[in-house]
Each structure stands twice: as structure tokens, then as C-alpha cells.
Amino acid sequence: MAAITAFSALSSPISPPTSSPLLSSPPSLSRFPNVSPFPSLSTSRRRKIPACSSINNGDDAVEETRSDDEEESRETLMLSVSPLPLLLVATLPGAGTVRSVIGPFVEIVKSLNLPDWLVHWGHPGNMAVVLFAMGGYGTYLGFRIRYSDDIEEKAKAKDLHPKLLAGMFFFFSLGATGGITSLLTSDKPIFESPHAVTGFIGLALLTIQTVLPTLFKDKPELRGVHGILGSGIMALFLVHAAFGLQLGLSY
Numbered sequence: 726m727a728a729i730t731a732f733s734a735l736s737s738p739i740s741p742p743t744s745s746p747l748l749s750s751p752p753s754l755s756r757f758p759n760v761s762p763f764p765s766l767s768t769s770r771r772r773k774i775p776a777c778s779s780i781n782n783g784d785d786a787v788e789e790t791r792s793d794d795e796e797e798s799r800e801t802l803m804l805s806v807s808p809l810p811l812l813l814v815a816t817l818p819g820a821g822t823v824r825s826v827i828g829p830f831v832e833i834v835k836s837l838n839l840p841d842w843l844v845h846w847g848h849p850g851n852m853a854v855v856l857f858a859m860g861g862y863g864t865y866l867g868f869r870i871r872y873s874d875d876i877e878e879k880a881k882a883k884d885l886h887p888k889l890l891a892g893m894f895f896f897f898s899l900g901a902t903g904g905i906t907s908l909l910t911s912d913k914p915i916f917e918s919p920h921a922v923t924g925f926i927g928l929a930l931l932t933i934q935t936v937l938p939t940l941f942k943d944k945p946e947l948r949g950v951h952g953i954l955g956s957g958i959m960a961l962f963l964v965h966a967a968f969g970l971q972l973g974l975s976y
């Protein structure tokens with residue numbers, strides 16, 4: 726009897742479930758619309774997850790999406806870290822301050838209607854003369870002071886060497902102002918190039934190089950440091966000149 730009852734229950738048609746008035750209500754009557762309270766966040770974070778046939782596949786898709794987000798954040802962090810801005814902040818005055826100070830002089834230069842080639846290449850030409858004539862010959866005299874056996878030649882070199890290098894330091898400092906003026910006249914950034922960074926580093930090292938001879942009397946061993954540092958400064962200014970040529974050809 727129980728078997729017949731079970732068979733009849735299985736063979737009877739299954740009636741569809743009655744629809745609930747809450748489920749059949751139109752979307753406009755819903756009191757909780759599916760809208761994020763932070764639309765800007767929901768828009769920026771929204772990602773399409775591929776359709777999944779199982780829960781495990783869905784978990785894999787979510788993990789893959791999270792890993793993509795982590796990779797993007799790591800990549801953005803790496804691209805945002807650069808040693809040059811830190812170096813500029815530590816060694817250079819603000820670009821806005823320099824623009825405001827040199828701005829009136831830049832306007833005077835613009836009003837003179839000078840030839841473009843003179844404004845563009847005047848600074849590199851003058852600095853090349855200072856680097857190779859004063860710096861190069863001054864470096865040669867420094868080596869003659871150290872290695873020459875001729876007393877008269879060494880005396881002349883001792884007299885001329887500091888004068889040439891002091892003139893090089895003066896004209897390089899003055900030339901930095903000319904280079905900034907040239908860039909501002911062409912409406913170009915002034916501190917964002919390797920040429921500017923190497924120039925300010927070179928001027929700082931020249932300042933140290935100028936102070937060292939005053940310490941030779943008490944510390945004669947600093948003469949060797951003076952010679953090595955001077956050779957390094959000249960090599961740095963050669964790199965500086967190469968960056969300057971690259972900058973001049975870029976605009």
C-alpha cells in the first residue's frame with residue numbers, strides 16, 4: 726500500500742509555485758535600489774569577472790583580479806619613485822622662485838628681438854670656451870705643479886692655476902643664469918633635465934675644490950684629494966656638456 730502511495734505521488738504533476746507579490750513588484754517600487762552610496766569608488770573599482778561554471782572557478786577569477794590590482798599598484802609605485810626629483814628638492818631652489826626672480830630679465834631679453842640662434846646657442850658656446858680654455862688649461866697647470874721638476878715652470882703654474890680655476894667657477898656660475906634665461910625665453914622647464922642636475926653638482930664640487938687649498942698647510946695629504954677631485958670635476962663637466970648638447974638639440 727505504501728509503495729502504491731509513493732508511486733502515485735511521483736507520478737502526479739508538480740504544480741508551479743505561486744508568485745509572491747514582493748517578487749512580482751515592479752523595480753520602481755523597490756525601496757533599496759542597487760546603487761552604490763559611493764558612485765566614484767564603485768566606478769573606479771568595477772571590473773568584469775568572467776562567467777564561471779562553478780564556485781571554484783569564480784574564486785580563481787576573483788583571485789586573478791586581485792592579483793592584477795596588486796600588480797598595477799606595485800607598478801604605479803615603482804614608476805612614481807625617481808631619484809632626480811629628490812635630488813632637485815635637496816639641492817636646487819624652487820623653479821617658481823627662480824622664474825619670478827629672473828622673469829624681468831627674461832622679458833628684457835625677449836624685447837631685444839635677438840636672433841634665435843644667438844639666444845639658443847649663446848650659452849653653450851660661451852660655456853664650451855670656459856670649459857676647455859680655462860678649465861682644461863687650468864687642469865694641465867695643476868698637473869705641472871705636481872709633477873714638474875722645473876722650479877720656474879712650477880712657480881708660474883702655482884700663480885696661474887688658481888686664477889684660471891677661480892675664473893672658471895665665476896663664469897660657470899654666471900653661465901648658469903644665462904642657461905636658465907635661455908630656457909625661460911623658449912618657455913622650457915629649467916630644472917628637469919640631467920644637464921641642470923650635473924651643472925649644480927659640478928658647481929657644488931667646485932666650491933669644495935676651492936676650499937681645499939686653504940687646508941694644505943695643516944694637512945698636506947689633501948693635495949692628492951685636490952688633484953683627484955679636480956680631475957673628477959672636469960670629467961663631470963664633460964658629461965654636463967654632452968647633456969647640454971642633447972638638450973639644445975631637443976627643441
